[in-house]
Amino acid sequence: MERYFQWNSMSSGSGGGSEEALVVCYNDCELSPTQVYSDIEKALKYSRHLPDCVYIVGSSSQLSVFKEAWEPHQHRLLDLLKRGVKNECVRIDQYVFLEWRNNDFISHTLDGGKLEYKFSAKKLLRDGLKALVLKNNVISTAPSGHSFKHPSGTLNSIFIQARELASDEAELCLVGYALALEYSDKLKKASKVYIDTMGIHTFVKNALMRVGSKAEIVNFHSYAQLEKMNPPMEDYFCVVSASTSGGMAKKMTTRRFREECISTLIDRTEAGRLGRILLPLDKIGIKIEVKEDDGNTLIEIIGENFSAKSKPPKSVVIALKHRPENLPQVHSHFGLGRILGFYDDNGSNKLLFLDPEQMLADKEFCDWLDAEIDWSVSMATNLIIHSDDPGSVKLAKMVHERLQKRLVDKPIRIEPCSRLDIQKFESITGVLVVTVVARDGGILREISRDLRAYIDAKTPRRFLAPIGIPESRKAWGQLKSFLTKNPSPREYGFSNWLCLPIGSDSKENAWTRLTNVGTKAEMVIEGFEADVSQEVRNGALELAAELIEKYRHSLLPTKDGKDLSLSHGFLFFEADSEISERYAEVSQSAVYLTIAAVLQCAREHNEHGLMLRPTGYESAVLSPECFQRFNDNILQACFLRSCLPSELDYSASPELSKLMKEMLLKVFSRWDKQYGDASLEFAAALATGTLKLTRDDTTILLNESIGLHKEKPSSLLGLLLMAKGKDFIN
Known part of the structure; x- marks a missing residue:
């Protein structure tokens, strides 16, 4: 969590003009002079322009730290004060601390001079409440x-x-x-x-x-x-x-x-x-x-x-404004052959797995790593702990080589996190924890808990996680807070190069839901009656179950068994990038990660009309128009797989449901044409309950679509029958 909240306050000046103050209000935390400098520098950086003065709101103990930070011998003070100078003219005239004491605020000028500005505490706090x-x-x-x-x-x-x-x-x-x-x-x-x-x-x-x-x-x-x-x-x-x-x-x-x-x-x-x-x-x-x-x-x-009584959903159209800031960099380092999935060839139970081999050799990353070691890693470090995956092992060796060159006379050990015990911490003066890719930070949290049990809280430590693909920005912030907060007056360090939230990491997702439906196919065979001959119905359901099993590590194919693929001109690929010039080499998992990141950006968007997130009184769904805009079969499939079920629930809106029904009728009727290449994915979404229409539209859609394909067994017919028999299964 942030130590402070900042806002700007305007007031009429004595000369008839206006004066502006930057206000920084601290929580009840312990501070050090180093944190004072970094906090004020950061607050000034995020202020829209240089203010006339800076007010700090805090406690008596925090005032003592600020006074210490403003002592003349502090070498970083001059650097901070220089930030208030522009074109050799002093723009920030004064720093004032509002100390809460005896149920009121007492003003202290940190330079010891006369108070030049007359902002009242009540005025400043009211402007802060407005900002909130x-x-x-x-x-x-x-x-x-x-x-x-x-x-x-x-x-x-x-x-x-x-x-x-x-x-x-x-x-x-x-x-x-x-x-x-x-x-x-x-x-x-x-x-x-x-x-x-x-x-x-x-x-x-x-x-x-x-x-x-x-x-x-x-x-x-x-x-x-x-x-x-x-x-x-x-x-x-x-x-x-x-x-x-x-x-x-x-x-x-x-x-x-x-x-x-x-x-x-x-x-x-x-x-x-x-x-x-x-x-x-x-x-x-x-x-x-x-x-x-x-x-x-x-x-x-x-x-x-x-x-x-009624909550019509808000429909959101995905557009360029939903592109995450770090998506191009992730494409650059991982886009071609370095995003592995789904649950396959990665030796783990992860839906997606990033291979960092190419990134670790990249000059841009190595420059960042050098700067991070020079500027952020404590000179007291004599132990590097790494997670057990090959990428983290290699990164730990790279870090060790660089650190050892800088600390020639100090031996630095490397240890895997799986082989830690209390004896290995007897002479530790500083720890650097390394994991190359972090999702929800489970391994980092485990290492952090071990360190808290094995060594004193005052021993410096830093967590180095260059790539983050968390569920959300909030989850990443919570991870950072968990790792850095501690009983000592200073926070532990945390280093991250690229962060790209990609949505839920739940064990229940589109793949597991489809697998569960596939295992229940025989229940449909035994107990479900439909306007299809028993022989065709049984054959279709068996084909569907076989298809689900065969493609449990990928997206469902086209009618002729070809993999879903991407054509040229994808909105979320940079026009001049390497990935946009080699579409044939882009994996399904790379496209899925892209769509998942875009959807998560939509969920966390600040603009209400672009925000794919429900409120207390209004649900939010993906607009059916998205399936027309992004009409490549693989894009349609990735939207279906990466959306939350609530985001594809059109049952509360007859208008949206009707639009989706009309489109699906065309898709299922053209299974043998390019327009219908994603038919199996749409049918699977209906069968798993991920995609929902109104009851009437569902009945019409399934009856007409089943009627089109009821003459001979097919995997599409099987999935449609599963969708029709879903209520029986449940």
Whole structure:
């Protein structure tokens, strides 16, 4: 997790112009001067431009570290200060630390000079809360034709989810500081703090910790329990999570809760409201027009969850905007013959396996490795641990050779992770862990746990994982956090060259689902009746089962048994790259990895219209148009195999289901032509339940398609019969 959260704040200057501050708010972590320099440098790098001043929000202990970092003898301080100079003109005039002490913020200029800027802590924190609202999608807008029904009974087009305000520890601390600063007098006196949902429990708890209060937090579960409550005799305070109408605060006053003891975290406006509002959206420039219900489908809000009578899915068309940033580099190093699969020829149970042999000899990678060793690997390192695969063994030897040249007088050992024991750590002063390709990081986690058991936490260590193909960016961040966090004041090191999230690593996937269906073919033979002769039906199901077994390490073939392949002009191959010039050599697994990475990029996309990810009230599916745009048989098959079943579930949308039905009818009727080369893959997706249409469309599709092929046994007919008999099997 990040140590800090940053944002920018604007204010009117004394000379009539505007002044801008970069604000860095730390979580409750221990800091070192080295981390101070790297954090501020990184924050300045990600700021849209150089600010007039920098404010740091933190604790008294963090202030001590910053003061140490600003002492004149610190050699890195001058480098940091130079970042605030542009064209020989000082742009960042001052660094100010806001220390939280005695329930308020105290300003300290780190250079010891007079405070030149007059940003108030309340103003800075409110701008930080605005940044969180925008970053974390706190405001939900109902899709077209829908309205939210709030617990108060209000019907409108928006819903504010206060629980989404913070997504990590630094963001949580920002909310805690804002609450503590605004309501410190009430929170410190209260023996009980009432909240309307558990979603804000951590916010209130953090604020209570700031003011040194041990008040009990009581959740009254929105309107349901409020009717049964009366104010306590002792001091209390009430925090409402969010409101668009002010109804909760009004209801509380009718239950004799005092208005001065009621606060709402986020409200659309503070005009006409009872109690105090921490963040009125109209005051920070977020104007929300509330539209009353006009006969729309209702999305009922229960607490902070949704329950909808109808949830039409959002369809997403895959486009160039979904190309992952690192995809071209992965194609360059692994695209031709270095992506192995599926479950075959790799000696493991992995769906895909990257062969790093070519990458390890690449000059670009070797330059990165040299720089990483020079700049990041501790000079105390005298042990290299590697995972047991051949690529990691070779990388460990490369690292050892380079390290030994730099540390001539220090012997450095190499050990495989499978042969570690406590005796081998008796004289260890620093550890470097090497694995060339990491998926979910299982091996790295095991090694990390062993190291924590065998050696002191203060012994430096670094994890070197040049290639990452995780499930998601979030999963990669969690792995990095697991490996680097430790009880010492400093984090362990983590080095990564290329990271390409490629989606789920679950044991249940398109291959396992198809294998399971193939084993149940005889159940269809025994118990399923269809408008096909028994001889043809039995023969077709046997052919389908044989096909599934034969092609369990690849995609299903065309009618004449040819492998699915790629034609020229694939959108996600760089036009001038080697892979785009040698299409005949591109493996099925390389195409699959590409599509899987593109889909995962779509799931994690920040733009709502391009995001292939469901929300609490809206599902998301792959648009049927994608199968027309990407009409190579292998691309259609890879979409079917790499999509989650929910992303191919058109049963909730009659319009999308009909489009998919019409396309599949054409595909199955043209099995013997190029247009229908992916027929077996489409039929398999129906048979496994990966691809779903409405019940009526499914019946029409299967009846017509089976009728076209019922005269003689075929693997396609067998898969269609499996799809028709799926309900019987289940």
